[in-house]
Amino acid sequence: MKWFNKGFTGLVLLFLYIPMIVLAVASFNTGTSVSSFQGFTLEQYGELFRDGTLLPLLANSLIVAVLSSLCATVLGTAAAMGIHAMGQRSRRLVMTMTNIPMTNPEIVTGVSLALLFAFIGTLMKVNDILGFTTLLIAHITFNLPYVILSVTPKLSQMDPNLREAALDLGCTPFQAFYKVVIHEILPGIISGALMAFTMSLDDFVISYFVYGPRFVTLPVEIYNYTKKPLHPKIYALFTLLFLVILLVMVAMNLLQARDEKHKAAAKRALRGGRRSVQV
Amino acid sequence: MRRSTWLSGPYILWMAIFTIIPLGVVVWFAFTDGAGHFTLDNVLRLGDYLPIFLRSVWMALAAALICLVIGYPAAYYIAGRSPMAQRFLYMLIMLPMCMSFLLRTLAWVALLEDTGIINGFLEALGFTPLHLIRNDGAVILGMVYNYLPYMILPLYTVLLKIDPRLIEAAQDLGCTGAQVFQKVTLPLSVPGIVSGFTMVFVPAISTFYISQKLGSTSSILIGDVIESQFKGAYNFNLGAAMSLGLMVIVFVCTAVMHRFTGDEEVVTL
Structure with a gap:
């Protein structure tokens, strides 16, 4: 059951991310269609900032x-x-x-x-x-x-x-x-x-x-x-925005995790202190 | 602290002007004609759009139901991980919500098109291409895709709050895994199911972009009709009447759903 749930959640995440992967790939495409990848280029990113x-x-x-x-x-x-x-x-x-x-x-x-x-x-x-x-x-x-x-x-x-x-x-x-x-x-x-x-x-x-x-x-x-x-330069912008949001979210997560760790440590210290008083 | 109630004065004034009065203006437009005279024509014309209303309701219900079936196991899995993994998975679910839903829906067009990515794969593997886009199924897929996180997140919040001792108690009393789920976990997650269902249903029933991009001309939704009254046909009065109809449907549906749960149990993000 656990194994099934894990695979299933993986599929759900895949479902959520496939369209975003499609757009990210399209941002490196030499052609203008999202559906067919014709060749790799960074041109769209240059175009985005140039025009x-x-x-x-x-x-x-x-x-x-x-x-x-x-x-x-x-x-x-x-x-x-x-x-x-x-x-x-x-x-x-x-x-x-x-x-x-x-x-x-x-x-x-x-x-x-x-x-x-x-x-x-x-x-x-x-x-x-x-x-x-x-x-x-x-x-x-x-x-x-x-x-x-x-x-x-x-x-x-x-x-x-x-x-x-x-x-x-x-x-x-x-x-x-x-x-x-x-x-x-x-x-x-x-x-x-x-x-x-x-x-x-x-x-x-x-x-x-x-x-x-x-x-x-x-x-x-x-x-x-x-x-x-x-x-296609819009896909380049999408990909860049995705990276920015990803970075912000990861940073916030790390800060939050550190904060919680501090709080947990403080709580443990407090509990330890109390226990020693009881003894 | 009683005296500081005046602090909410500006807010109440703001909301009165930009939330309450606009709803009054919608009602006013719905019951008048272009010249500003009272008429029931707009409201009576809603009858002509009954099939569209019904189709919107069933498609939004289908999308919400599919989201529930897909979202529940995922939320259940996430709620059972370590805190670090939970935070990471929560972020992964939330991230797509911050990206342009217009472009993500367009990506589905590229995937599903007759000459699209999926059909490209099928052809490369020697299968005959399928007709995947411009039908009701594609619209429901688009709704499920766009609003799935709105189902998973409240479910996860509720499942996380369930006291693990209750589950242990049920196990000690001889429940099998399936019984524990049926008698403890599922009833306790009803508030999450209700708010997830509402949070998928409301945007799904009122969407117009998803149906424009993925649907056929015969699968237009209420949102499409309202949008065209304001941006194409310029019949504000009919558009207002349709918005009123949509509001009534949403109100009735959410009221019915909230019958399953207490008032104060509503879960939000």
């Missing part, structure tokens, strides 16, 4: 991802602290609202925002309201729940006495926040921000409904491209 049509689009995606995840992190962390201080009933109400963008299909979120902007556009008599601002607003909106859902659990895990102690020792509420509270909830803030950043960077569906022709992000342009034949 500069894709990199500005990637920069646009990065700008939106950084700004929206930053705004969502600040707004969301503040909100999480407010929600934490709320009574049961209003907390439940706010959390229901937080869950709306998470449970609604993306296309509905995209359409509803597009209609809102169209509505505002007719009120303000602006024809081309869609652009950078609408894109940023949409991204902040779908990023906020990720931040809140990863910060609120950290706040409930925190010992409330810590903040009380800081206040008793003469901290202003603001000092208590940046000297005590933020250290306790930082892992939640960071993972929320990272999640928001990745969601925003790779978002296509919602962006597709609220982008304007003056500010296009990479996923949207890939979609617009696919109506015509794709230029």
